[in-house]
Amino acid sequence: MKNFRKRLIVLFILTCIFLSLAFSSVYGWNSHGETLSYVIENIDWLKNYNNITITPYTYKDVDTELYGPSFQMQFLDGNIGDKTTAINVLTTYADEPDWDMDKGLTLSKLQMLTGGSQGFRHQYYGLGFIRIGIGPERAQYWFDLAKIAHDHGDDYWTFRFLARALHQIEDLTQPYHGVPAPIGIILKNIKSIGTLTNIASNHHYNIEEYQGQMIAMKNPSWLSVLKENSPFPVELGKLKSIEWLGKYATDISRSRVRVLWPLENDFFGENVNKGTGLWYYDKSTVKFATTGSVQEKYDEAILWSLKNFASFSRLLLEYARIKVGL
Numbered sequence: 001m002k003n004f005r006k007r008l009i010v011l012f013i014l015t016c017i018f019l020s021l022a023f024s025s026v027y028g029w030n031s032h033g034e035t036l037s038y039v040i041e042n043i044d045w046l047k048n049y050n051n052i053t054i055t056p057y058t059y060k061d062v063d064t065e066l067y068g069p070s071f072q073m074q075f076l077d078g079n080i081g082d083k084t085t086a087i088n089v090l091t092t093y094a095d096e097p098d099w100d101m102d103k104g105l106t107l108s109k110l111q112m113l114t115g116g117s118q119g120f121r122h123q124y125y126g127l128g129f130i131r132i133g134i135g136p137e138r139a140q141y142w143f144d145l146a147k148i149a150h151d152h153g154d155d156y157w158t159f160r161f162l163a164r165a166l167h168q169i170e171d172l173t174q175p176y177h178g179v180p181a182p183i184g185i186i187l188k189n190i191k192s193i194g195t196l197t198n199i200a201s202n203h204h205y206n207i208e209e210y211q212g213q214m215i216a217m218k219n220p221s222w223l224s225v226l227k228e229n230s231p232f233p234v235e236l237g238k239l240k241s242i243e244w245l246g247k248y249a250t251d252i253s254r255s256r257v258r259v260l261w262p263l264e265n266d267f268f269g270e271n272v273n274k275g276t277g278l279w280y281y282d283k284s285t286v287k288f289a290t291t292g293s294v295q296e297k298y299d300e301a302i303l304w305s306l307k308n309f310a311s312f313s314r315l316l317l318e319y320a321r322i323k324v325g326l
């Protein structure tokens with residue numbers, strides 16, 4: 001049993017190395033900001049922050065973790081001194097951690113297992129007791145900076161740091177951020193690692209493309225799941241920390257790859273298992289799901305995770321209300 005476990009771990013690490021070659025950029029959900037906009041549009045207390053002054057970034061002394069060499073701090077919601085709102089800041093900057101912030105860094109010897117420094121900071125791979133990546137820690141990091149900004153009386157950076165914390169938590173609700181493929185698929189294809197890499201990449205990228213397409217098309221059943229006031233994953237009073245919340249998000253999402261994978265085979269067709277290179281489905285052929293279709297089942301499976309995207313995001317914001325003091 002022990003030997004089997006050891007072999008499984010070695011296999012997993014080897015697989016990650018090879019899979020990482022394909023995942024040079026890791027995005028998690030497609031369009032965090034737009035997806036988040038439906039989640040937070042009815043949070044009334046956020047609307048009290050409707051007259052925030054855009055302030056310069058003055059946190060170098062406390063924001064000590066490295067930024068990627070190509071990262072440029074952008075102000076997309078106006079110029080310094082202009083007015084904005086909390087909802088605008090959150091939805092504009094929920095995508096910011098994907099804007100080269102975490103790319104091109106040397107953080108850990110293990111980062112190669114997650115496709116580089118961005119993957120290392122945005123994922124939390126797990127098999128058995130092994131965990132690789134610091135997604136949950138990064139969520140806590142940005143959350144703590146939001147508190148510091150709030151203590152400085154700086155609403156703008158309070159919400160901008162919270163947007164980054166939200167990004168991290170949301171990434172961890174994406175099942176392929178917890179494990180690259182179902183273990184059965186890994187074992188079945190282990191002899192042909194190049195093929196396995198391409199197959200896993202095709203599943204990973206096509207789910208994200210499809211999710212982005214449905215949000216962009218404003219699919220009403222998807223938007224209603226995001227807007228729904230579904231129960232928090234854990235009681236607000238029992239939440240220990242944002243890092244814990246990130247780990248919990250991944251732990252409950254990881255096994256979902258076994259649900260998504262076969263549905264992707266059925267919905268996208270055989271090409272998604274193309275082992276010879278990257279393949280994307282043709283967006284122009286996809287409309288909304290009809291009753292009883294495979295697409296409807298696939299939607300349900302993705303919406304299971306998007307429900308978490310919504311409830312984990314709302315819980316983080318309510319927790320911030322108490323801990324940050326909003």
Ligand SMILES: [Zn+2]
Nearest residue numbers: 027028122171
């Ligand atoms: Zn990300």
